[in-house]
Amino acid sequence: MTYSIKEVSEKVGLSIYTLRFYDKQGLLPFVARNQVGYREFTDGDLNIIHTICCLKDTGMKINDIREYVNDIMAGPTTIAHRQQLLSEHRAEVLTKQQKIADNLREIDYKLEMYEADDSFEQVSREIQFASREKEQNHLENPYKITNKS
Amino acid sequence: MTYSIKEVSEKVGLSIYTLRFYDKQGLLPFVARNQVGYREFTDGDLNIIHTICCLKDTGMKINDIREYVNDIMAGPTTIAHRQQLLSEHRAEVLTKQQKIADNLREIDYKLEMYEADDSFEQVSREIQFASREKEQNHLENPYKITNKS
DNA sequence: ATAAACCCTAGATAATACTCTAGGGAAAGC
């Protein structure tokens, strides 16, 4: 059982363009061709593509993914290197996760302000503070609404 | 107290180039200029830039950030729109967080395999399975090491 | 045997977000 590029595209959620692009970039060296040059994907290929998507969706660069794929192609002697690549990447993902969580808390804080009963007053105070700061520094006031000096 | 572009660059961790680029893109309409055209940043400006970084670092596109900044400039009448922008973005961030967490679990799974005592055997079995699959489908075997048919 | 749906490559184009260069003026220290 093998799959055409279109079937794979539907299965993994990458466009046909992207699959061909990945192949061009050396991410799919394991994909075989039939006699007229069409790609034929096996289930094993799909597994690796799935891993590629995991790495890509956590922000790994194509060049690094290629390195990992090349390790896969080279067999079990590259296990140490794969481990190194993945654990470095893992650390980066954890850092990014933390950063996103922190930023999300700030966004939530803003949202709470906008959802508050006195949001109008809070926002007005904010803008008036910023306006006053501009004036105190003899700078042009860029805010539209300063009905209060 | 105001800050030069260089000081702001150091404070917020964006390059001077990036700050000027953001200004060009309409993300910093609140930044005033002195008499010779130099940018002068206030503390209030830094606060907004910090928010911009939060949005950028959670993946918001510059065009959307500009919309949000324009809402800030327009005063409290835009609260409903700001709320809409942020809560839509918040939902996207949550989705992305979930996806990253899922992918991370798969990466951890791979790492566990590589760290196992019998990793060599596991990986060998994997590659032999893939090789056999290729052969069964009469496809070229792209794997280097198939010392076992 | 012919239309419709697929597949291929090479290379152009796009979107996004910077990053740098050239050319020129301003400010601060000595």
Add this chain to the structure above:
DNA sequence: GCTTTCCCTAGAGTATTATCTAGGGTTTAT
């Protein structure tokens, strides 16, 4: 006053990832 360091703009260049076009062959169904 002069050197160093800073600031400015406009526009060119880069990096990354993805998408599309042109030109051409293949497969399937009727």
